[in-house]
Amino acid sequence: MANSVVLTEEQPHFFHDVTEFFNRAAQFTNHDVGLLNQIKACNSVYRFQFPIKRDNGELEVIDAWRVQHSHHKSPTKGGIRYSEMVNEDEVMALAALMSYKCAIVNVPFGGAKGGIKVNTRDYSVRELENITRRYTVELIKKNFIGPAVDVPAPDYGTGEREMSWIADTYLTMNPGQLDALGCVTGKPLSLHGIAGRRGATGRGVAIAIRECVSVAEDMQRLGLTPGIEGKRVIIQGLGNVGYFSAKVLVEFGAIIVGICEYDGAIYNEDGFDPDEVVKHRNETGSILKFAKSKTEFGSPAEGLEQPCDILVPAALENQITEANVGRIQAKIIAEGANGPTTPAAADAFVDGGRRMIIPDMFCNAGGVTVSYFEWLKNLSHIAFGRMDRRYTETANMNIVNMVEGVTGASLTDEQRKIIVKGASEEELVNSGLEDTMIRSYHEIREVYVSNDKIPGLRTAALVGAINKIAESYKNMGIWP
Template sequence: MANPIALSASAPHFFKDVCEFFDQAAQFTKHDAGLLNQIKACNSVYRFQFPIRRESGKIEVVDAWRVQHSHHKSPTKGGIRYSDMVNEDEVMALAALMSYKCAVVNVPFGGAKGGIRINTKDYTVGELENITRRYTVELIKKNFIGPGIDVPAPDYGTGEREMSWIADTYLTMNPGQLDALGCVTGKPLTLDGIAGRRGATGRGVAIAIRECVSFAEDMKALGLTPGIKGKRIIVQGLGNVGYFSSKVLMEFGAIIVGVCEYDGALYNEDGLDPDEILEHRKNTGSILGFPGAKREFKSSAEGLEQPCDVLIPAALENQITEANIQRIQAKIIAEGANGPTTPGAAAAFIKNGGLIIPDMYCNAGGVTVSYFEWLKNLSHIAFGRMDRRYTETANLNIVNMVEAVTGGSLTAIQRKIIVKGPSEAELVNSGLEDTMIRSYHEIREVFVANPKITSLRTSALVSSIDKIAIAYQNMGIWP
């Protein structure tokens, strides 16, 4: 059954935009047209409805989707979005982006995505739990969830709480399944989640930006000095992605000069503190009126157009369009959200000498750490549990030997720093950092090798298409 919103002439065609980006990249590959069409298409689209009883006694029918874009790798992987704006076109587009994203960062999943069309503010916690558990049951009935089939994760409107409900429902309906907790990621630590998952996407965005601005020749073309220190950042959205990317970028030495939210925007060229802004919003209900801002705007869109070096749209898709791209003053757009820049806007920005760090790479930190969580669930052991104390003992022996030979001695603090074995969070952050750095270099190598490629998005897609094509060829479907 088609979704009327997805087919509306006035609705944004997000999946069409993703396909347009795909077609731009496909011309730089040498794969068979049939194979390219297979890679581009959504393999399975499950649209369903289910009734729930509200606490008022009223019966309500809920619209929901789960899309599996590509089965070149198993399981498929992708978040579940709760929003009254969810529609079939959006879920298909996000599933496609997940396929390309996983390939870019060399995570062995096919792409998937889910969505439920609700406004979470309109429901009690009990009603949200009922909706989540019923959604999970519907996925189980159709074999659309499982540690080796399809593994959901959080997205806009969902988090650890919803993932724990999904895990518990799956466990209840699959008693005795050893790897059942691997059916979903983004779970709380108490339910075999993984340290560092909550801030993984934002941390990945920050690492992507730091790596991008480290290339002197690329920054010279933009009129910027190399290095992250002192770079002026505007962030749209103070959810998990926007908040954690801001915090990590500040640790790297960048300055958060602007923050945009649904109720307005703040700007201060001397810097803003996201923690103070969130505390102000908690006390007043709005970011507006924050005393640390030198200027504020009633429109979030106006906040995007203020002077900065790097703009991070970390909210929803279609935020930067042909209508506002000429007023964007950033030199770099780092896509923390999925699909925040339309194809026309992206082309205009690049033509004007800007650089876009594409969503399929930039926000891949979440799925990277979800992969680590999935591995943890399948191995049934926390990272670092086997070797942390061994590492500490080995390091201590080295320190003792060096002190004995040199006759010197370390302070207690120095000894603690050197001897310490890695925690799970440190190992996860290390794996995430290595993934983001290696992937950026892969993308940039494709970009530099072909002078006809004009954007990092195209080079990322070329890399993705090649990897997915090889996977299909290894199946024996294409020679």
Template sequence: MANTNVSPLNTHFFDDVCQFFDHAAQFTNHPQGLLDQIKACNSVYRFQFPIRKGNSFEVIHAWRVEHSHHMSPTKGGIRYSEMVNEDEVMALAALMTYKCAIVNVPFGGAKGGIQINPKNYTVAELETITRRYTVELIKKNFIGPGIDVPAPDYGSGEREMSWIADTYYTMNPGQLDAMGCVTGKPIALHGINGRREATGRGVAIAVRECVSVSEDMKELGLTAGLQDKRVIVQGLGNVGYNSAKFLIEYGAIVVGLCEFEGAIYNEDGLDLDAVFAHRKQTGSILGFSGAKKEFRNSAEGLEQPCDILVPAALENQITQENIGRIQAKIIAEGANGPTSPEAAEAFLQRGGIIIPDMYCNAGGVTVSYFEWLKNLSHVAFGRMDKRYEENANLNLVNTLESITGVNLSGDQRKMIIKGASELELVNSGLEDTMIRSYHEIREIKMNNPKIDSLRTAAFVGSIDKVAVSYMNMGIWP
């Protein structure tokens, strides 16, 4: 039996996702049986295994859920958290299905979870847990480049993904595409440039696209564009930090930062890197000299004046209890499920805009898709054509200079001649994906006045796409 000692906040997450699904399903024309199939989790693998910790043994509880097999492989991260439970993993797997459909990535949804607090284990113990978890997945055929491809999630990262890749390859000697069994790997182990910051960059692009639509911003009483928009970000992990970083690059001002130990606020803006350095040195964002206000209760940080709130930590952070005190006009869900259905409805009734999680944080799976393609092709992006592109551009520049008699400066020549690197190609693909997907979702909403939110529109679009896949299988006429 799995450990039932879990947070009550996390035990209805899958129901919340299903509630959003059911609300959107009424705007589609699919038979109920097909809708039931799309909504259900196809495979739920719950297991446990012992590890040696010091001079004793400890039982580790873990899960892998494959929500939908309308496309293969399935795809989703592995969460390392003592709060993780079966309901949460099922909900996250379902969101992955809809997320992949929204950004047109050809995966089914999946998710994994290991019920531990990584801080309570040595590196050697974490490696043992990760490798044993991988072996359990291999035994049940729950991992493989064409079966199910994990990735990092809360509490895990490149290090854990490298252990998974090595374990899988060891158990499958000679398999040519073995490194495609997992994404989010280090560059040295066939990862891809840009993956680490992809989710945060995607969040920033999503926000930028949302605020670029003048008519939508006019209804909120805001001007179009990110310039000088005030932003509060919850979470200084990978997603939160990079969301804040790229939002600042696009012209926004980060006025508030929230972490589990508390929150800080300055209406004139916070120096993100200085805050990050302060936390690394002291272990807390509290006490930062550039903050004008600080709060021991992190939740109070979410309620300060701002234009855009980016919850980029865990689910269920914005609820009926605190939504009335949230002052933001736009919520950009960097985390999965940070807003409860009741809170979302109340926020929309106030005229706010929610950029839904299954689109907003899809940058990670988009670039994971690029990494998977790289692993299957065994060629880094740009390697085959970068020099050819540069030589062709050089010949063009030389020809134009000889015809016009105008000589470019050295910097101008470099800028024009330069071929695209892997990182530039990845970022270009990510940006194009996020831009196209946002306007596809918005178009669905605008074409049906009864659709009340971008989230509902995103669900409608994803349900339609998954339904088409099932129909193409010949299961439904």
């Protein structure tokens, strides 16, 4: 066992920030101190090290973590992050956010998170596979993974490939377990993943933004017209979350005026096509020198400060701080990343309700929502829509034929195809995601408007999450 991580004053205390947000919300609840302390504490923190053999024959010791924040629901759920910046404080904070996130969107999981301290660019595919499989074995040995125990998912630095390695390792170590594939989500379709999972977090961010700006009363207070059409958006981070957020926002009618990446930022008030920017980056290795960019910035931080209506930080935590929040021109921050805004910066930005933050614990919950659907699919052993799609099409066809016979009208083949069509798995998943995000937003807003002392949507979201988790503990008989 390695020495515990020591956080210096220069390092952001991410878990401290999450706890501070929690404490602010807790004062608007009526639960006793003991129960509140139980809700915010990390129940299990597993820190471990293991060796791997590099391609050059050298041995290297890898630092890794898995944190289960809350056991008020089983299994616990949360991604695995591969980053050289990973530390225990960060993993604890992300696990806590997962507990609150699941409660906010009514997904029946406790929160968890994992991390491996590696820079994926420094390792070959074979080395990354060895790291992932060994990490999984270590979790299995301590009963920190399983479809009814703890279910990992992708996060920063991981994706379908890593989830496949985890699933295969778990299957190998648990032969004959009927629900073994439910041990991890974010798998490729070929390994019983679910359609729509890859873009789920970004799509959820876009739906959250669209729902927020549709409330005329709130937009009037911010000096914005209601509706997503024509809203100017800056995206920070063109990874999985940022790309799909941008793509779906464009489909909704928004304009992506700025994109920030680690090596700089581009800006054009006329807007960008996310697919064109990604194609340029794939060809050149950078978003800079994109032909349709009118202004470029060598500093990605400068890109955040350009004129826009909505800023979507979709990279890493602590991107908006006291040092730069005063230069942010957006009226709304939609937190696609986890913890991108520090507590002090959040207070300064909201500034008495003249601006809004759509909090991470709701805004980026699309991923865990669709992960829940994938987990259900793995436990039921059948794809969504498989049983009823053809039946729905036949029933719709009978209705169309009857209406045409009675009215004498005749539909074109294209019209008939649209009306008759049964829902695919991806359409059902996207429908479930949209319903979840819309319902959850209005739950949060109802808490917010019901108490004029609640300072913003983040506190309102946490108040709702605390109440739901507290109710679960009380139903377990732990608290009267």
